[in-house]
C-alpha cells in the first residue's frame with residue numbers, strides 16, 4: 233500500500249513527565265515489540281520511564297510522537313551526546329503495528345531531519361534489528377533505505393543457549409585458558425540492580441571502555457573515541473540501577489600491576505532475568521594473545537549462572553568484521569540469530 237500524505241500526521245514533542253501520553257506511547261511500543269520480536273519479553277513501563285528520564289552520562293533526550301486523528305501512531309526518540317561526539321544523534325523510532333505503511337514513519341523521520349540541525353547535529357545513527365528467520369523480511373532496513381539512509385555497519389547477533397552447553401567441554405577450555413594465564417587472577421562483582429560499581433574498579437574500567445571505542449570495529453560509522461572518564465562509569469551504573477538492570481561482571485587482574493586488564497559483562501533486564509545480553513568484552517592491548525578474552529567470558533558465564541539461576545540464553549552482537557571476537561563466540565557455541573544494521577545519515 234503506498235504511503236498516505238504525511239500532512240495527515242501531526243508530530244508533537246512529549247516529555248516523560250506527561251504520564252498519560254507516555255502510557256499510550258509505551259502501549260504502542262510494547263505491541264510493536266511483541267509483533268516484531270516475539271522471542272523477547274519487552275521491558276516494563278517503569279524501566280522504560282527510568283531510561284527516558286535518565287539519558288546516558290552527559291546526554292540529553294528529545295522525544296516526539298506522531299498522531300493521526302488524535303491517536304498516537306508512533307514515536308521517535310533522539311539521544312544527543314553532550315561531552316563528546318557532539319555531531320551525533322542516536323535515534324530510535326517505531327510505528328504502531330496498525331498504522332504502518334501510511335507515511336507515519338516518513339513523517340517522524342522528516343521531523344527528525346528538521347530538528348537535528350537546530351540542535352547542531354550533523355550525523356544521525358539508528359540501529360535497526362533484523363531477525364534472520366522471518367518472511368517477509370523486517371520493515372526497518374527497507375524503510376531506512378527508502379528514506380535515504382545508508383548502512384554504515386552491520387552487526388551479527390548470536391545466541392548461546394545454555395541447555396546446549398557441555399559443562400565438561402567448558403571446564404576443559406577454561407583449564408586450558410588458565411594454563412596460559414599465569415600472573416593473572418579474576419575479580420567478580422554485580423552492580424546496577426545490585427548496587428554501585430565497586431569504587432576500586434572504576435578507574436581501570438574507564439580506561440577499558442575507551443579501548444572498546446577505539447579498538448572494536450565501527451565500519452563507516454562516524455563515531456569518535458572518548459577520553460577515559462570515571463564519572464561515565466558511575467553514571468552508567470546509576471542509569472542501570474534506576475532501570476532495574478543487573479550487570480554481572482568478571483575482570484581479569486594483572487597481579488603484578490594490580491590493574492584490571494580484561495573485562496566482560498552480562499546484563500539482564502527486570503522483565504526477563506533468563507535472557508542475558510553480552511555487553512562488553514575487552515582486553516587491554518598489552519595483554520592480548522593470552523586467551524584472556526575467552527577466559528573472562530567462560531568465568532563470567534559460570535558466575536552469571538550462579539547469580540541468575542534461571543539464565544537460559546546469552547545474546548551478543550559483533551561487527552561482522554570482528555573476526556577475533558566472533559571466533560571466541562563460535563568456540564563457545566554461539567549461533568547466528570539475526571542482524572543489527574547501523575544506518576547513518578549525514579544531514
Ligand SMILES: CC(C)(COP(=O)(O)OP(=O)(O)OC[C@H]1O[C@@H](n2cnc3c(N)ncnc32)[C@H](O)[C@@H]1OP(=O)(O)O)[C@@H](O)C(=O)NCCC(=O)NCCS
Pocket residue numbers: 233234235264268325326327328331332333334335336337338339358360361370371372373374375376378379
Ligand atoms: C520501519 C517503520 C518505522 C516504518 O514505518 P511506516 O510508517 O510503516 O513507514 P512509511 O509508511 O512512512 O514508509 C515509507 C517507505 O518506507 C518503505 N517501507 C516501509 N515499510 C516497508 C516494508 N515493510 N517493506 C518494504 N518497504 C517498506 C516504503 O518505501 C515506504 O513507502 P511506500 O509505502 O510509499 O512504499 C515501521 O515498520 C516500524 O516501526 N518497524 C519496527 C521498528 C523499526 O524497525 N524501526 C527503525 C526505524 S528506522
